[in-house]
Amino acid sequence: MDRLDRKFFERSATEVAPDLLGKTLIRKIGNKTISGKIVETEAYVGEDDLACHARFGKTERNKVMYSRGGLIYIYLIYGMYYNFNIVTAKEHVPEAVLIRALEPVEGLEIAKENLKKFGKVRADKDFMKGPGKLCAALDLDKSFYGEDITDSKKIWIEDPNEKPEIEASKRIGIDYADIYRDKPWRYTIKNNKFASH
């Protein structure tokens, strides 16, 4: 299968986010592999988007969003969970796609071990559903900040050439974002039980 390349990610987040649905996220840990199908994403679209971390301009935390598409933006949220994003668009344009849920495909036992090691999250069911749990399952942390997903040996995305039916809805957990609160920039695969809600 083909790995998604720079060209794929150097488009607007509102194009990349729905296009990522049905793609396979692959994580290599030593000689072990964990993989899953992307079933839920959200687009965060620059400094004007009041839900986007770039709404206050460039900071130490969000600076990687200003680089070219294909780099990883990962950050700690609520003091205890990581959220995994992929930067999109061209350099100086701060957009990103949050990966919110995977349908487990490969390496499920390793993923569950990772969750147990992380603590705080249940390892029994829905263990790649939700951005915090997904990061724990794939053992993703701050050390992935700025990693290039088009080039990395530890994590990448492949295209199995599926064409899933896509549904757009409001983004989760951003009630503070004024008129951007209701933008339909959350994308799920229709009727997929591994996506939330």
Add this chain to the structure above:
DNA sequence: ACATGGATTCGCT
């Protein structure tokens, strides 16, 4: 220097 709240999740009510 301090107060506030967040792109979350769990467990209890």
Add this chain to the structure above:
DNA sequence: GCGAATCCATGTT
């Protein structure tokens, strides 16, 4: 449905 866990960025003193 609500509170707790608890780091980081922002805004105020």
